[in-house]
Amino acid sequence: MRSLNVSRLAPQQGFSLIELMMVVAILGIVTSIAVPAYQEYVQTGNATEATANLSNCRVQAEQFYQDNYSYVGFVCQPADAKFFDYVVENQTATTYTLKANGKASQGMQYFTFTINQDNAKSSMFSGVIGATCWLTSNNGIC
Numbered sequence: 001m002r003s004l005n006v007s008r009l010a011p012q013q014g015f016s017l018i019e020l021m022m023v024v025a026i027l028g029i030v031t032s033i034a035v036p037a038y039q040e041y042v043q044t045g046n047a048t049e050a051t052a053n054l055s056n057c058r059v060q061a062e063q064f065y066q067d068n069y070s071y072v073g074f075v076c077q078p079a080d081a082k083f084f085d086y087v088v089e090n091q092t093a094t095t096y097t098l099k100a101n102g103k104a105s106q107g108m109q110y111f112t113f114t115i116n117q118d119n120a121k122s123s124m125f126s127g128v129i130g131a132t133c134w135l136t137s138n139n140g141i142c
Helices: 017-068
Strands: 084-089 099-104 112-116 121-125 128-129
Touching: 017 099, 017 112, 017 128
Parallel strands: none
Antiparallel strands: 084 099, 099 112, 112 121, 121 128
16 A cells, blocks of 8 residues: 655635725724714714803803993903804994804814804804804714
8 A cells, every 4th residue: 555645734724805895895894984983972062162151251242241231342261162252243332242263273164153242152163064053073964
C-alpha cells in the first residue's frame, strides 16, 4: 500500500476584502443617518439659549420701563450669550422688539427669535418660519 502524503494546510485566518468592504459600506450608511440627526439635536439644545435669554430680557425691559416710563435706552446683553447675538429693534417710549440672531460661527445662522412689548413672538428655526410662536424643532411645531 502506498501512503498518500497529504500536507495539511493551516486554516486561513482574517477577513476577506469583500467582508471588509461590506463593513465599510454599512458604517458609511449608519454615519450618513446619525450625523445629521446628532447635529439637529445639538442645534435644538443651543436654541434654548435664545428663548431663555429673550424671556429674561423682556422682564428686564419691563423693569426698565417701570423705572423710566420709557423703553428708550434699554439694552439686552445676556452674560451667557454664546450662540446668539441680541439686539433691541423698533425702540420707542412705548414699544420695542427684542431679537436673537444665531451666530454663523456657531452653526446657528438659520435661527432667529423675536419678542416684543406685547409678548408677540416669532422665530425662524433652522430655516423654518414660525410666525406667532417660538419653534422648538424644524418640523414647524411650537
